[in-house]
Amino acid sequence: MARLSARTGDLHASPVREMLNVSLRPGAISFAGGLPSPETFAGLDLPPPPRDLLQYGPTEGEPPLCERIAAELRDLGVDTTAERVMILAGSQQGIDLAAKLVVDPGATVAVEAPAYLAALQVFRFFGARFSTLDRADPASGWGGDATPRLAYVTPTFQNPTGGCWSAQERAALAQACQAHEVILFEDDPYRDLVYEDCERTPICAGMSGGGSWIYQGSFSKTVAPGLRLGFLTASEDLFPLLVRLKQASDLHTNRLSQWMVLQYLQDPGRAARMEGVRALYRRKRDLFDAALTRHLGNLASWTTPPGGLFFWVALAGGVDPQGLLTRALERGVLFTPGSHFMADGGACPAIRLNFSLAAPGDVERGLAVIGDLLRERATA
Ligand SMILES: Cc1ncc(COP(=O)(O)O)c(C=O)c1O
Numbered sequence: 035m036a037r038l039s040a041r042t043g044d045l046h047a048s049p050v051r052e053m054l055n056v057s058l059r060p061g062a063i064s065f066a067g068g069l070p071s072p073e074t075f076a077g078l079d080l081p082p083p084p085r086d087l088l089q090y091g092p093t094e095g096e097p098p099l100c101e102r103i104a105a106e107l108r109d110l111g112v113d114t115t116a117e118r119v120m121i122l123a124g125s126q127q128g129i130d131l132a133a134k135l136v137v138d139p140g141a142t143v144a145v146e147a148p149a150y151l152a153a154l155q156v157f158r159f160f161g162a163r164f165s166t167l168d169r170a171d172p173a174s175g176w177g178g179d180a181t182p183r184l185a186y187v188t189p190t191f192q193n194p195t196g197g198c199w200s201a202q203e204r205a206a207l208a209q210a211c212q213a214h215e216v217i218l219f220e221d222d223p224y225r226d227l228v229y230e231d232c233e234r235t236p237i238c239a240g241m242s243g244g245g246s247w248i249y250q251g252s253f254s255k256t257v258a259p260g261l262r263l264g265f266l267t268a269s270e271d272l273f274p275l276l277v278r279l280k281q282a283s284d285l286h287t288n289r290l291s292q293w294m295v296l297q298y299l300q301d302p303g304r305a306a307r308m309e310g311v312r313a314l315y316r317r318k319r320d321l322f323d324a325a326l327t328r329h330l331g332n333l334a335s336w337t338t339p340p341g342g343l344f345f346w347v348a349l350a351g352g353v354d355p356q357g358l359l360t361r362a363l364e365r366g367v368l369f370t371p372g373s374h375f376m377a378d379g380g381a382c383p384a385i386r387l388n389f390s391l392a393a394p395g396d397v398e399r400g401l402a403v404i405g406d407l408l409r410e411r412a413t414a
Contacts, residue, residue: 049151049374053067057368063396064388064392065386065392068193069390093277095287103116110235111239118270125266127283128264132186132248134279138161141183142165143165171206172210176210185216185217190232191341191343193344196337197339204233217272218237220248227343250264251264262288322387329404332350336348347385347386365407369386372385
């Protein structure tokens with residue numbers, strides 16, 4: 035028997051990545067993943083990339099891309115420079131690096147309930163224990179050994195709920211992290227997918243007076259996820275350590291993807307393209323909302339998300355989402371049960387439905403299946 039590290043004892047397959055395989059079967063209707071609509075992908079009509087990009091590059095990333103990102107972050111109020119921006123192989127890598135930096139077995143990470151499942155998975159892998167972060171009163175329960183090392187949040191169009199924090203909630207978490215010396219880890223991949231006016235100022239913009247923080251973003255939802263490109267910036271105490279961890283992990287991010295993303299960021303048509311992406315998703319969201327009302331109207335409740343890619347739907351009447359999924363899968367329909375997003379793995383009578391990928395006809399058919407299954411159960 036091969037001897038493996040103790041941490042592989044907590045190595046589980048991602049339920050969403052597993053379902054991705056099922057969703058590729060012909061005829062399947064998937065509301066399960068967080069896949070952007072291919073209609074939104076940036077074009078490939080670019081000039082040939084410079085040949086020197088085939089050489090190894092800097093760990094932090096291509097300097098012109100870092101400069102561009104730093105300038106855009108400063109416009110949002112984030113205290114950073116190009117020298118404190120690192121390009122990631124997708125923002126999922128930032129979660130891995132942050133966990134390596136902060137989490138020892140038994141260390142506490144404060145997370146929202148529910149929270150992004152693939153972040154929970156990484157923190158768990160490094161041995162984290164979790165506490166629940168109450169955004170109305172973030173420091174509640176903090177003090178002594180109960181103080182978490184890290185507070186991981188997605189305050190803008192959260193995955194899975196689509197919710198957005200108010201200015202007061204953002205300020206309260208910044209103050210709580212500063213007062214208790216908790217590292218703030220702000221994950222912000224959805225900020226540009228905004229359909230209603232919302233407070234979107236990064237929380238770390240309120241931490242220029244001190245404290246340790248990591249802020250990350252992604253080009254997966256605005257350019258194309260297959261390029262695998264994200265970025266992070268961090269307070270001065272943490273940034274050099276994150277660079278060393280990245281060195282050990284993969285030396286540097288793919289230089290061709292970095293060059294492509296820089297072309298998209300510099301493209302004079304970028305703002306118009308993003309307006310088009312938002313308009314498309316707003317239409318898809320509204321269509322999904324109307325179909326939800328038609329098929330699940332009195333069987334579930336939800337809040338229309340002001341941004342992002344998901345509806346978080348609470349099921350009425352004690353329905354078990356996992357059992358519902360098993361029956362929906364038999365009819366070729368996929369979604370993600372709420373319990374996957376709970377740090378304690380406990381029951382959660384909600385499901386996450388992605389609205390960006392499915393075509394209108396599939397939305398109608400898929401939600402009709404879920405509605406029928408719920409009604410069958412109600413009358414059984
Ligand atoms: C909250 C959150 N963080 C990080 C990621 C990872 O994104 P990527 O690695 O594609 O940048 C996702 C992907 O869906 C996400 O929802």
